[in-house]
Amino acid sequence: MTVCGPTDSLPCSMIALSSTSSQPEITSTFGQGIGRVMMANLDCKGTELSLSDCGFVDGKKYNCGHGKSVGIKCKTDVQLSNGNSPHEGRVEIKHNNTYGTVCSSNFDMVDARVLCSMLGYNNPFPEVCDSCFGNKNQSMHLAEMNCTGNEHDISNCTSSGWYNGNCRNGGDAGVICQTRVRLFGGTNPSEGRLEVEHTQIWGTVCSDNFDQADAKVICSMLGYNTTNPRIWTTNYTGGSGSFWMSKLNCYGTEDDIASCSFPGWDKGIGVRLVGGSVPNEGRVEVYHQEQWGTMCNDGFTVNDARVICRMLGFETNNVTISPTSYYGNSTLKIMMDDIRCTGQETHIAACNFSGWGQHNCQHSKDVGIACGRTPLRLVNGTRISSGRLQIYHNNMWETVCNKNFDEKDAAVVCRSMGFNAKFPYVLPKPYFAPGNGLILLENVDFEGTEDDIASCASNGWGHSDCSHDQDVSLLCDSFAKLVGGPDSSSGRVELLHNGQWGTICDDGFDVPDAAVLCTMLGYNNSNPQVLLAPNFAYGSGPIFLKNIDCRGSESDIEECSQSKWGVTDCKHAEDVGIDCSTDVRLVGGSGPFEGRVEVFHNGEWGTVCSNGFDSTDAGVFCKMLGYKHM
Known part of the structure; x- marks a missing residue:
């Protein structure tokens, strides 16, 4: 339905958005609506819990078209910046009419829950990360945030106050207010194996007790029709990593899967690289018992580094161990020490080590590594040197957006895969069929001398607003x-x-x-x-x-x-x-020069009626197909 403007007030509180500090903005910039105009002359006092409690005129009785459809922006003094969607980003709070950031030190899930609630998200398990959406250098910062979880506004939480400059410990806090979900391995974007992201690592959901109500919540989160979702348990290849959720029990009306009843997040163990200039290098951090920590470099060898690189989906050849504290000293708990791997393990927890949290070192000995080149491949092409470009990252093959991707970028990519990169050819559309899953890179920009796509400038890994009809397609040895x-x-x-x-x-x-x-x-x-x-x-x-x-x-x-x-x-x-x-072809003849005339229109092939069709018409078709009409 739509609401006809103008109106004096539209209560943001009805959609759970805190707007105590500023008035909502009424705008018509979101386009015209469809269907019935349900309400006109809406008159709310601002205290109502439902629009039906406000005064209004039935839209059928009021001469108001969709050109006057109302849109609103519910303003708050908090915002999320630099994310891929409205529910994630760097935390920013308005202070003295300017938006400053919140330091990640001491900022935890409880603080994030209050902030997300202000923005209208009801997720009991919002994710918190350090610098994952970039740092806003030399801005105002709020440090040592501490909420109890009962506050309705972040301004009611305690902190050490505002100061100018960069955060002293860690970077700017980022939050993900809505659980990330995706469908992987299906034949189209609306089907596939269900995967959930937790602690910035993708995992799967156990099928035990999973039913229609649970599926409806997932489909709603992904923007699909929730009327009759279908559930399969064996159609798609098995995932890897953690079963993040099991025994899920949703009513079907929740707006986030994390709001459903389930025993709790699986205590998965993950690794990440922090502080590097490219994704395949940085300080090693390991996730255990719901917290991130570092590794000590006592006895740390290339074999240990290879296991970590394998977990992250990077090449395990040409792995190097960085100098002590090369990527800075962490303030996190030291999780692992005296690690002893053979190099063949698939998980760092399978190696011998001193025990979780047991160590005799300081953060000056935090481990840093650089993994081998980023794995690339071309798929669905007509030969090995052609196809849709994919990057292997976090145990998944993901795609690259073709926005600003040119032959200079293609030359680096082709060279890193071992092809002759002298004359690469970039196709502007995904002629080898669009991909699915995450679009990992956008606005790729090489100088031309690099030997790894991880070294290129871009919007950042995982930061893209492209669609899969913009996937990069390449010919690496175009003659x-x-x-x-x-x-x-x-x-x-x-x-x-x-x-x-x-x-x-x-x-x-x-x-x-x-x-x-x-x-x-x-x-x-x-x-x-x-x-x-x-x-x-x-x-x-x-x-x-x-x-x-x-x-x-x-x-x-x-x-x-x-x-x-x-x-x-x-x-x-x-x-x-x-x-x-x-857009024309001949079908069913004894050779390519004869056959039933078919025309391609609106995505499908159809025939031409013979009524009135003569030799002049046939001549046009033959000319289009490159033949002489006899």
């Missing part, structure tokens, strides 16, 4: 390209030979030849179109080939019969072009 067309899937064909780009003569060139070139370029080869001049500008380099004769099933033009390279009598007016995204 063909399309030039001068209206988009990347069409244009003049150019081939790389002996370090030089040249064109193809149109003598004998037909649809099967175009299909092979589309395959080389990573496109669907089922329905290519041959383009002849003047559909594009003429080339200027050498003319390499003519009389190409392909069957259409080859993976490379060099597998086809052809003239000798560089020996032609053609002119550039005969340069050939192709379109790999044609």
Whole structure:
């Protein structure tokens, strides 16, 4: 439903948002609504618990269209900044008309619960992290926050007060007010294995007692229809790591899975690297019994470091141990000492060590490591050197957004995977099918000399607002390209030979030849179109080939019969072009030159009615497909 404006007041308290310090802002910037206009001339005093308690006129009896749909911004003196969604970010509190931050030292779950409640989130287990959403340097900071949990406003909690400068112990506090959930391994984003993030580590949910009510809460959190969710227990490959939740018992109306009844979070053990300039390096911290702590470097060897890198999903070759306190001294509890691993373990807790919390060292001996290069791969491509780019991180293969991703970035990525990076080719769409899961990087920017994607500038790992139709797709050893067309899937064909780009003569060139070139370029080869001049500008380099004769099933033009390279009598007016995204095709004939006419429209193929269809119409289709109409 929508509410017709103008109104004098819309009570934010009805949606559990504290607005005691400032008035809500009424705005029309959220677009027009749909459905009925339910209310008009709304008149609330501000103390009502429900809109039905306010005065109003039935929208059906009032001449008010959706152009006057009301939107509001419920203002508070707290905000979350630099997160990927409204429910997470760096904690900022208004002080003297300026937003300052809260130091992470002593900021815990109880403090976070009060703050999240002010923002309308009802999660009994909000997550707290140090510097995970960046630090706001040289701003005002509030230190040593201490809430009892009964406060309705963070300003009622005790603290050591505001001061100017950086936090003295740790960085700026960050919170995640709503439990992160995701579906992994399904054939589309709305299905898959349920995973929950806790302590910044993804884990699974046990299927014991999991029912429709529980599924409804998950679907609602993910923004899907909750009418009739389906539950499977064996359809998706098994997860790894902790079973974070079990014996879940929801009513189905909760807005967060953590608000449901369950025995408590699994006491999982995780590791992380803190303080490094890239994700694969930093001070080692281990999570045990609901708290993070450090490791002492007494007897710490490369074998121990390899186990940690393996847990984090990084390469275990070329692992290095950093100098003592290289990433700074922590103030956390020292969790592990005298670690002895063989290097083959899958978890640090499987190694011999002195016992949890037992040590004889100081934080000056905190362990720091640098793991090997970030694992990369190309998937769903037509050959090993082409496909959708994926990064292995935290035991998951994740994707990269193509926003500002160019051939310089592609060269570094391809080189790090061992391919010839001299002529990489970036496709602007996920032609190898979009991915699922987390989009790990956005706005990737290499200088061009790096040898690992972890060394690049970006928005930060896990900070992206892209969708999977923006996943990076690459050709790492492109020996063909399309030039001068209206988009990347069409244009003049150019081939790389002996370090030089040249064109193809149109003598004998037909649809099967175009299909092979589309395959080389990573496109669907089922329905290519041959383009002849003047559909594009003429080339200027050498003319390499003519009389190409392909069957259409080859993976490379060099597998086809052809003239000798560089020996032609053609002119550039005969340069050939192709379109790999044609919207017409012939189906069911004895060859590619005949068949039932089909047209692609709104995501599906359909036929053409024969009423009135004549040879002139047929000529247009044949021309689109690169044939001469006889």
